[in-house]
Amino acid sequence: MAMTVVGIMGPGEDATEKDKQLAYELGSLIAQEGWVLLTGGRAAGVMDAASRGAKSKGGLVVGILPASNTEGMSAAVDIPIVTAMHEARNNINVLSCRILFFIGMNPGTAAELALAGKARRPSILVAQNQHVIQFFSEICGDILKIAADAVAAIEIARQILRVSSSL
Amino acid sequence: MAMTVVGIMGPGEDATEKDKQLAYELGSLIAQEGWVLLTGGRAAGVMDAASRGAKSKGGLVVGILPASNTEGMSAAVDIPIVTAMHEARNNINVLSCRILFFIGMNPGTAAELALAGKARRPSILVAQNQHVIQFFSEICGDILKIAADAVAAIEIARQILRVSSSL
Amino acid sequence: MAMTVVGIMGPGEDATEKDKQLAYELGSLIAQEGWVLLTGGRAAGVMDAASRGAKSKGGLVVGILPASNTEGMSAAVDIPIVTAMHEARNNINVLSCRILFFIGMNPGTAAELALAGKARRPSILVAQNQHVIQFFSEICGDILKIAADAVAAIEIARQILRVSSSL
Amino acid sequence: MAMTVVGIMGPGEDATEKDKQLAYELGSLIAQEGWVLLTGGRAAGVMDAASRGAKSKGGLVVGILPASNTEGMSAAVDIPIVTAMHEARNNINVLSCRILFFIGMNPGTAAELALAGKARRPSILVAQNQHVIQFFSEICGDILKIAADAVAAIEIARQILRVSSSL
Numbered sequence: 189m190a191m192t193v194v195g196i197m198g199p200g201e202d203a204t205e206k207d208k209q210l211a212y213e214l215g216s217l218i219a220q221e222g223w224v225l226l227t228g229g230r231a232a233g234v235m236d237a238a239s240r241g242a243k244s245k246g247g248l249v250v251g252i253l254p255a256s257n258t259e260g261m262s263a264a265v266d267i268p269i270v271t272a273m274h275e276a277r278n279n280i281n282v283l284s285c286r287i288l289f290f291i292g293m294n295p296g297t298a299a300e301l302a303l304a305g306k307a308r309r310p311s312i313l314v315a316q317n318q319h320v321i322q323f324f325s326e327i328c329g330d331i332l333k334i335a336a337d338a339v340a341a342i343e344i345a346r347q348i349l350r351v352s353s354s355l
Numbered sequence: 356m357a358m359t360v361v362g363i364m365g366p367g368e369d370a371t372e373k374d375k376q377l378a379y380e381l382g383s384l385i386a387q388e389g390w391v392l393l394t395g396g397r398a399a400g401v402m403d404a405a406s407r408g409a410k411s412k413g414g415l416v417v418g419i420l421p422a423s424n425t426e427g428m429s430a431a432v433d434i435p436i437v438t439a440m441h442e443a444r445n446n447i448n449v450l451s452c453r454i455l456f457f458i459g460m461n462p463g464t465a466a467e468l469a470l471a472g473k474a475r476r477p478s479i480l481v482a483q484n485q486h487v488i489q490f491f492s493e494i495c496g497d498i499l500k501i502a503a504d505a506v507a508a509i510e511i512a513r514q515i516l517r518v519s520s521s522l
Numbered sequence: 523m524a525m526t527v528v529g530i531m532g533p534g535e536d537a538t539e540k541d542k543q544l545a546y547e548l549g550s551l552i553a554q555e556g557w558v559l560l561t562g563g564r565a566a567g568v569m570d571a572a573s574r575g576a577k578s579k580g581g582l583v584v585g586i587l588p589a590s591n592t593e594g595m596s597a598a599v600d601i602p603i604v605t606a607m608h609e610a611r612n613n614i615n616v617l618s619c620r621i622l623f624f625i626g627m628n629p630g631t632a633a634e635l636a637l638a639g640k641a642r643r644p645s646i647l648v649a650q651n652q653h654v655i656q657f658f659s660e661i662c663g664d665i666l667k668i669a670a671d672a673v674a675a676i677e678i679a680r681q682i683l684r685v686s687s688s689l
Numbered sequence: 690m691a692m693t694v695v696g697i698m699g700p701g702e703d704a705t706e707k708d709k710q711l712a713y714e715l716g717s718l719i720a721q722e723g724w725v726l727l728t729g730g731r732a733a734g735v736m737d738a739a740s741r742g743a744k745s746k747g748g749l750v751v752g753i754l755p756a757s758n759t760e761g762m763s764a765a766v767d768i769p770i771v772t773a774m775h776e777a778r779n780n781i782n783v784l785s786c787r788i789l790f791f792i793g794m795n796p797g798t799a800a801e802l803a804l805a806g807k808a809r810r811p812s813i814l815v816a817q818n819q820h821v822i823q824f825f826s827e828i829c830g831d832i833l834k835i836a837a838d839a840v841a842a843i844e845i846a847r848q849i850l851r852v853s854s855s856l
Contacts, residue, residue, distance in 0.1 A: 424689065433524060435618065436603055450591075450605070451603050
């Protein structure tokens with residue numbers, strides 16, 4: 189049976205310190221659950237912090253890279269998937285995860301969250317502001333879950349996985 | 356010199372009657388300007404209405420299709436681009452247009468608008484509600500323009516094209 | 523009804539003078555048939571020569587570009603499709619054409635010809651050498667047609683279009 | 690540091706028994722080297738046999754899937770990457786591997802080998818016929834290596850990895 193792959197999506201260079209701390213914590217909790225972490229793979233922001241967090245607990249990290257090589261890849265990525273398709277890889281990120289966690293917000297992150305809504309992938313907004321929650325609740329409906337912090341997000345993910353047995 | 360290609364993005368099967376009427380009108384105005392219309396190409400909702408509007412005034416219509424053939428294509432498409440990459444084609448839609456018009460809202464449309472923000476493509480929200488305007492103003496910044504109707508949208512587009520000479 | 527779109531595929535920077543002359547001639551004949559020409563869009567080799575040939579007879583030219591902008595685009599492209607997915611765009615080139623013409627050979631061209639075989643798109647080898655004909659005849663079967671020159675290639679294409687009414 | 694990912698490419702439903710036996714053996718040898726195996730992920734032909742071979746020795750298997758879900762996936766895949774981009778995923782397969790092994794031949798396999806030539810990825814032809822070797826030697830040049838069987842292929846791969854330290 190395939191491993192349980194979950195994703196953490198969020199801003200790169202424009203991530204806040206708080207985003208990155210949260211991503212690191214969530215990445216480490218994901219590794220402790222025995223889940224594989226999937227991110228956008230770059231050495232920046234939420235992707236990098238989440239990957240390092242997972243790595244710190246011995247987790248396995250898949251990075252879906254935008255460019256045609258591994259330049260600028262997070263050092264915590266174990267398995268680089270080299271797409272050479274830039275933002276079009278967003279859809280791969282979304283489709284390959286059984287659950288997606290969203291930390292922070294920018295255009296790329298919003299695109300991934302919207303695609304998750306389109307693909308009906310369970311998506312957990314972690315510590316997001318009210319405008320984000322309001323807009324995406326309107327368009328994504330019941331695939332959207334709200335968590336105040338990393339621990340609450342993991343608990344929601346566990347419940348989802350309990351009732352959905354595969355991708 | 357390449358033709359001026361502009362896009363109309365919006366919901367398919369879940370478009371409202373009002374969305375479709377607006378898309379038809381905007382498509383016809385785009386054709387009257389001599390611009391090429393680009394849409395997602397399917398025989399549904401905003402894409403189809405916009406394409407038929409453009410066609411009604413002798414315009415040229417490019418359809419960027421999701422599947423691996425032309426099944427379900429709008430009859431008003433002149434040039435089908437067959438991508439076989441489903442939602443990943445959103446990024447092609449965005450990058451290929453000098454200006455994008457957004458009518459109606461759903462997850463696919465939100466993904467395209469977010470990608471337009473990422474790629475810094477001028478994007479005109481036509482008759483959108485306040486939550487949409489508020490959320491995307493926060494993440495997309497100054498590429499975002501607001502128009503109350505099709506005529507106002509065309510006027511904004513003309514101004515943008517006057518100062519930007521190519522894609 | 524959609525226009526008839528046909529493609530000319532072949533090497534870029536590494537095209538020979540003979541490849542480029544043949545591509546120019548074939549592009550001009552395609553335009554005279556009233557068919558839309560689709561190429562890889564760059565200002566190099568077979569793509570550029572074919573596009574200029576089509577343009578010289580008033581044809582319409584679609585360029586499926588590899589990068590995320592129009593830098594390096596052939597000046598003869600009317601409608602740039604900006605994919606930002608580099609070699610992965612090969613499959614779009616193949617799927618979007620009712621007939622494909624192959625002039626010259628290199629790894630990119632071979633990839634497109636193989637994909638045409640996979641998608642069962644009628645493919646005409648124009649003035650190719652015996653190794654090319656032999657290898658692709660083995661893997662592509664009856665979608666493959668052989669033409670000694672541009673005029674013969676057009677005649678074969680006409681026959682194919684006579685019996686296949688759409689993409 | 691990222692894991693060493695290598696790929697086995699070859700026909701699906703149209704693979705021969707000999708192709709599948711060879712793929713199984715090569716997959717198991719790859720796992721014994723401690724390398725991660727990457728394939729096209731489907732439960733068919735060379736992909737499936739290679740994945741089962743790797744699994745039989747406790748290896749880790751990444752499957753780059755063509756569709757928008759995991760239907761038809763090989764049961765031996767550990768990490769499914771869901772692309773929804775069909776043949777356009779070929780380029781991801783090629784770019785994500787440090788070394789590619791090619792067993793059997795059909796249009797999809799030829800497209801991947803041609804893309805490997807384009808991307809200059811070391812490619813090992815395993816037990817291929819003379820027409821294949823001849824054609825691809827002409828277009829791919831020195832990235833192409835020839836192996837008579839699985840053991841010889843592994844030995845060539847070891848030598849390549851000794852002198853190239855990363856993707």
